[in-house]
Amino acid sequence: MKFSSVRNKDGRFNIGDDANHDSWIIKTPSTVHKFVPYNEYTAMRLAEAVGVDIPEIKLVELSELDNLPDIQLPNEKHAYAIKRFDRESGQRIHTEDFAQIFQVYSHEKYKKHNYEQIAEALYSYSHQALKDVQQMARRLLVNILLANGDAYLKNWSVIYTNSQRPSISPAYDIVSTLPYVKGETEFALNMAKNKNWYQANMSSFEIWSKRVGMPWQAIKVHLIDVMNNARTEWPKLLKELQMDQEHKDILRHHWSQLHDDFRL
CATH class of the missing domain: 3.30.200 (Phosphorylase Kinase; domain 1)
Structure with a gap:
């Protein structure tokens, strides 16, 4: 609730x-x-x-x-x-999720569109286009690392802090869904014609970035930064944070099953 x-x-x-x-x-x-x-x-x-x-x-x-x-x-x-x-200050700031932007009904939030199309929209219309697509790349990788299979259209939004053009909103609804969906292996949406966490690698992101029209090196450096920090910080943080122990064990096992590019 x-x-x-x-x-x-x-x-x-x-x-x-x-x-x-x-x-x-x-x-x-x-x-x-x-x-x-x-x-x-x-x-x-x-x-x-x-x-x-x-x-x-x-x-x-x-x-x-x-x-x-x-x-x-x-x-x-x-x-x-x-x-x-x-x-x-008690006033609304206009936001739109990508189901609204793509005019998709709630029951179709896992269908019709993919992560390339979200990134293309950000790259075309955001007032900080490069920064927003780089931030999206970080979040896509984090969703793989955290086994979040629920990053569908309504969990990606833009916010109009600039009255004329939007930017990507802060992240929300990031959950490790694998502890609740036994045997889950997939993204919510396609990325580079793939939905499987365990098949995703750096090449998947290179294909994604080229389809969006982004220079690969501008994306790759952010993915490397995510992996360096995750490998350094996450094992210690996971011990300290309040996640249920069984969920922690599932997440650690998930990390061990990822492609070499993303294995922790």
């Missing part, structure tokens, strides 16, 4: 309110899947550590949520909170 909220001066979150400069989305524990708040928080922190732009995020004790509806929640202690990047 997702709820709009604001953070009050005392640090508590008021569910259902969305009227001040400190607006957040609260995601409560799932009644279907275990420890989703810890999973998402960990995945987002790992992404941040390798250069993915993310909003402010927190794990919030359920006892710190005011006006939480009387819903049946599992016996878990924390919700996941992410600060709204589409709010400033």
Whole structure:
């Protein structure tokens, strides 16, 4: 369940309110899947550590949520909170996800379009085109490394901080889905005519970048940076972060199965 909220001066979150400069989305524990708040928080922190732009995020004790509806929640202690990047001084900043941009219905969010088309749109229309496609490349690689099979059209957005032209929004909804989907092996969308994490390599990204019309070296340097930082930082960070131990074990095994280019 997702709820709009604001953070009050005392640090508590008021569910259902969305009227001040400190607006957040609260995601409560799932009644279907275990420890989703810890999973998402960990995945987002790992992404941040390798250069993915993310909003402010927190794990919030359920006892710190005011006006939480009387819903049946599992016996878990924390919700996941992410600060709204589409709010400033209590005002909305216009954003669009790529299902809206491509005029795709929700039930078609995994179909019709691919990661090349998202990048082409950013390269054509963003006011910081090269920077945005480089950031997208980082996120694509991070989704492979984190076994996130849910980066579909609605989980990629642009934001109009410039009134005339958009830029890629901060990342959101990065989750390691493999612990919840046994045997999962695929991206949400095609990239270089491939959807399999374990077949993806540097050549896949080279094909992707050339189809987008991007100089490969301008992309490659960012992928190398992600891998250097992931190999250096992630093993230690994963030990420290709150992800469930079983999920950590699944993620480590996933790392060991990736192509040599991306193996940790």
